[in-house]
Amino acid sequence: MPAAVNIPGRGGPPPAENGTGMEDLLRTVSNSYNQSTSPSATFHSPPAIGSFTTKFKPSTRDLKPFQTTDIKVLLLENVNTSGQNILKQQGYQVEAHKGSLPEDELIEKIRDVQVIGIRSKTKLTSSILKHAKNLIVIGCFCIGTNQVDLQYAADSGICVFNSPFSNSRSVAELMIGEIISLARQLGDRSNEMHQGVWNKVSAGCWEVRGKTLGIVGYGHIGNQLSVMAEAMGMSVLYYDVVNLMGMGTAKQVGSLEELLSRADFVTLHVPALPETKNLISEKELGQMKNGAYLLNASRGSVVDISALIKAMKSGKIAGAALDVYPNEPAGNGQFFNSELNQWGDELRSLKNIILTPHIGGSTEEAQSAIGVEVADSLVNYVNFGTTTGAVNMPEIALRSLTVDEPNHVRVIYVHKNVPGVLRKVNEILGDHNVDKQMTDSRGDVAYLMADISNVNTSEIKLLYQSFEDLGSRIRTRVLY
Ligand SMILES: NC(=O)c1ccc[n+]([C@@H]2O[C@H](COP(=O)([O-])OP(=O)(O)OC[C@H]3O[C@@H](n4cnc5c(N)ncnc54)[C@H](O)[C@@H]3O)[C@@H](O)[C@H]2O)c1
Numbered sequence: 001m002p003a004a005v006n007i008p009g010r011g012g013p014p015p016a017e018n019g020t021g022m023e024d025l026l027r028t029v030s031n032s033y034n035q036s037t038s039p040s041a042t043f044h045s046p047p048a049i050g051s052f053t054t055k056f057k058p059s060t061r062d063l064k065p066f067q068t069t070d071i072k073v074l075l076l077e078n079v080n081t082s083g084q085n086i087l088k089q090q091g092y093q094v095e096a097h098k099g100s101l102p103e104d105e106l107i108e109k110i111r112d113v114q115v116i117g118i119r120s121k122t123k124l125t126s127s128i129l130k131h132a133k134n135l136i137v138i139g140c141f142c143i144g145t146n147q148v149d150l151q152y153a154a155d156s157g158i159c160v161f162n163s164p165f166s167n168s169r170s171v172a173e174l175m176i177g178e179i180i181s182l183a184r185q186l187g188d189r190s191n192e193m194h195q196g197v198w199n200k201v202s203a204g205c206w207e208v209r210g211k212t213l214g215i216v217g218y219g220h221i222g223n224q225l226s227v228m229a230e231a232m233g234m235s236v237l238y239y240d241v242v243n244l245m246g247m248g249t250a251k252q253v254g255s256l257e258e259l260l261s262r263a264d265f266v267t268l269h270v271p272a273l274p275e276t277k278n279l280i281s282e283k284e285l286g287q288m289k290n291g292a293y294l295l296n297a298s299r300g301s302v303v304d305i306s307a308l309i310k311a312m313k314s315g316k317i318a319g320a321a322l323d324v325y326p327n328e329p330a331g332n333g334q335f336f337n338s339e340l341n342q343w344g345d346e347l348r349s350l351k352n353i354i355l356t357p358h359i360g361g362s363t364e365e366a367q368s369a370i371g372v373e374v375a376d377s378l379v380n381y382v383n384f385g386t387t388t389g390a391v392n393m394p395e396i397a398l399r400s401l402t403v404d405e406p407n408h409v410r411v412i413y414v415h416k417n418v419p420g421v422l423r424k425v426n427e428i429l430g431d432h433n434v435d436k437q438m439t440d441s442r443g444d445v446a447y448l449m450a451d452i453s454n455v456n457t458s459e460i461k462l463l464y465q466s467f468e469d470l471g472s473r474i475r476t477r478v479l480y
């Protein structure tokens, strides 16, 4: 058993190897590089109200991957200040932008950072991520994660987090507003009044009470919508690829066709997947009731817009509300035209169609909650290696180290999920006292976390290097 030593930054004397590169290694997050460190760097839990990172027990020991001021975070697309503040309170260097960045600028900036936070506009494809040599984690400050190449990220040891439900209620409430607005042609009446036209009509305007709502994709948003729609006196049917219990008296139907043929209003709440591309196209629009309404707040790939334009022009579909589009501009401005999407002008000329700029989740409540939730996940990953809630890696969490365990280190080894790895890992760890260890795999990638006690500083370099030398290695991190 190695002798216990004082770990820098924990109240013990500074190490003898000061400035020799040893400390650098101790605080290294690496797949191919080393970070500079400071043994005197201190870690402060953020005081943000409601933040998970404030809820650790006082005896919990804060782990440091390396000097916290060295953590560079790039936040794009106006991530809420609630999230920005949590990250800044960690001492991370936060660069926040209101919009997304052009590709060349994004590539330049992503080279340098360990953490990036985005929303739905920034596409983190493999051709962008291959430049992100220092990146360890991506935070999607939204629900959808289709804008990130999740597999490439996992294969590169980059963990991805999102916020699975913090804006669901906001989307569902928008749907309720739009269902009534379409039934009463509110958009058209309002536009006419803005142009000085008084057009008092009742033809083609309806109450929603007693009508049937068909929800496609009965997840977080679909559930919330279901409850509110029933409260307005609507009957709710839903279609989902999974068997799910209905809220209230909502009933699941066995096929999309059945839902389309029975619903007066159809709302779409499925993720962007190859299977959901053009889920609603000419055939499906034809299966809908005459004079029905279509609402899409999921992703632009889910509806074939040219087919929808045709169905609306023929009167088959009496109204539509679209919040998402195949091509969406990177920022605000006069961009919603035929250059962006070839049918842009034709769509805008239709009657009783509500067009919104991807604002389903854009409320103060949702953005503030998402900011806290995702920033907490990022901090817990950077500082503790916890992957709970990750969308592309196995979910691993170990009990926190306490102040009574000052000389423990936490080893995190992201590796290819191939036979024989654990034998080699145990050969390395076999020389140490492993307090706890957890490992899990997700597809081709596995994640191992081990807390090792009584670690001598001089051993950490060897420990780290031993993992780095394994053929299965994707990324090694040593936290202490
Ligand atoms: N407009 C916005 O601002 C906004 C905001 C939040 C989410 N979204 C989008 O809405 C989507 C849904 O959000 P959620 O939180 O309800 O997601 P969720 O994961 O909770 O629910 C999605 C449901 O769709 C089902 N599903 C998947 N494939 C399907 C298919 N082919 N046919 C039928 N059902 C299918 C799933 O089984 C699941 O129950 C998100 O993926 C996101 O893209 C948009």
Ligand SMILES: O=C(O)CC[C@@H](O)C(=O)O
Binding pocket: 119, 120, 121, 141, 142, 143, 144, 145, 167, 360, 361
């Ligand atoms: O805020 C955004 O940009 C995305 C909102 C929504 O589409 C989501 O996926 O949560």
